[in-house]
Amino acid sequence: MSDVTDKDLIDAILAGNQRAFEEFMQRYKNLVRHIIVRMIANTADREDLGQEVFFKIYHNLGTFRFASKVSTWVAKIAHNACVNYLQKKKIPLLENNYLEEDKNGITLERFRGDGQSPLESVEQENAAALIQAAIEQLPVHYRSVITLYHLHEMSYAEISEIMGLPEGTVKSYLFRARKILRHKLARVYAEEAAVT
Amino acid sequence: MKHPSEDQIQAYIDHKLNPEDKEMVRNHLRTCPVCRRTVRSYQRIYEQLKVEPNWQFSLQFDARVMRKISKESLGEIYNKLWYALLIFGIFIAVISITVAYTDAQSYLNMVRNISLPRFDMNWDFLKSFNFLPDVSSLFKGTKLNAHFMVLCIIVLVVIVLIDQAIQFARTRTHQGV
Numbered sequence: 405m406s407d408v409t410d411k412d413l414i415d416a417i418l419a420g421n422q423r424a425f426e427e428f429m430q431r432y433k434n435l436v437r438h439i440i441v442r443m444i445a446n447t448a449d450r451e452d453l454g455q456e457v458f459f460k461i462y463h464n465l466g467t468f469r470f471a472s473k474v475s476t477w478v479a480k481i482a483h484n485a486c487v488n489y490l491q492k493k494k495i496p497l498l499e500n501n502y503l504e505e506d507k508n509g510i511t512l513e514r515f516r517g518d519g520q521s522p523l524e525s526v527e528q529e530n531a532a533a534l535i536q537a538a539i540e541q542l543p544v545h546y547r548s549v550i551t552l553y554h555l556h557e558m559s560y561a562e563i564s565e566i567m568g569l570p571e572g573t574v575k576s577y578l579f580r581a582r583k584i585l586r587h588k589l590a591r592v593y594a595e596e597a598a599v600t
Numbered sequence: 601m602k603h604p605s606e607d608q609i610q611a612y613i614d615h616k617l618n619p620e621d622k623e624m625v626r627n628h629l630r631t632c633p634v635c636r637r638t639v640r641s642y643q644r645i646y647e648q649l650k651v652e653p654n655w656q657f658s659l660q661f662d663a664r665v666m667r668k669i670s671k672e673s674l675g676e677i678y679n680k681l682w683y684a685l686l687i688f689g690i691f692i693a694v695i696s697i698t699v700a701y702t703d704a705q706s707y708l709n710m711v712r713n714i715s716l717p718r719f720d721m722n723w724d725f726l727k728s729f730n731f732l733p734d735v736s737s738l739f740k741g742t743k744l745n746a747h748f749m750v751l752c753i754i755v756l757v758v759i760v761l762i763d764q765a766i767q768f769a770r771t772r773t774h775q776g777v
């Protein structure tokens with residue numbers, strides 16, 4: 405069924421074909437999952453949010469006018485559901501996801517290995533884990549931008565539509581997010597910090 | 601030696617620099633180990649940003665969504681049934697009123713003292729089309745009668761028509777013609 409276009413699929417769903425919606429869900433499940441995982445820390449609530457998102461998609465499919473890509477539209481619904489959830493829980497969208505610098509320092513310490521020179525002790529694997537951990541500590545909006553840009557290769561224009569933010573803001577979040585990640589990494593790679 | 605800014609280095613890796621700046625950064629990188637290291641660490645970050653989060657929805661996720669959706673569409677069927685029932689009721693009311701006053705002439709005579717020009721419809725001519733089976737004879741001796749059967753069929757047709765109309769209206773609003 406992979407050669408069926410999104411348009412055909414949506415027409416089939418609107419005509420009452422539930423199988424078609426299962427196929428639609430397969431196509432966009434990863435996109436929705438990535439958005440939710442990166443925005444919502446509570447794993448128990450991710451499942452419910454995912455269901456809510458697909459339920460909303462099913463309900464609003466009739467209002468979709470193909471003015472944008474289906475992926476943009478789906479991502480927007482997922483993003484909005486997450487933003488609503490976070491606002492209800494009073495979780496800020498633009499603050500760092502950790503409380504104090506100290507706590508952050510401890511997290512980084514964990515990856516520093518056992519007393520050898522930092523560069524050698526931090527293996528490739530550890531560096532990967534460090535970056536993933538650092539991503540989790542970014543502000544919610546930064547995480548959304550890097551997910552949509554790097555994981556789904558979306559343009560600034562698409563991300564701006566999904567998040568309801570100006571393109572310039574999207575761009576500055578993206579550059580700032582990567583800069584933060586690099587500087588966190590540099591703190592572990594002491595050698596790099598020394599040179600700069 | 602002036603190093604390019606971090607933003608420029610990121611844009612360089614993103615392939616988002618204009619040709620001149622790109623050339624400038626490239627030339628600089630040839631001679632500057634510091635910036636080469638910066639580029640490398642950014643590349644490592646870019647690689648990690650391409651790694652999918654490994655958390656997954658539960659195995660029952662699809663089934664749960666589909667169940668929720670079918671329940672919802674069942675709700676729609678109930679809605680339609682409710683509509684059909686309503687129309688059915690109105691239909692019955694109209695029929696019974698008409699049956700009570702089939703003879704419009706005498707009805708009008710009675711309430712308003714109006715007399716209309718008389719014209720008698722005689723349905724006997726239908727009997728000359730003898731290709732139709734005599735349905736009423738089939739029900740002789742049973743409690744069912746032909747009129748009741750015809751009424752049922754009419755009601756069924758009306759329900760189907762209403763259902764179709766609702767479905768049509770639904771797809772029209774969906775496609776926003």
Ligand SMILES: [Zn+2]
Pocket residue numbers: 602603604628632633634635636
């Ligand atoms: Zn340099």
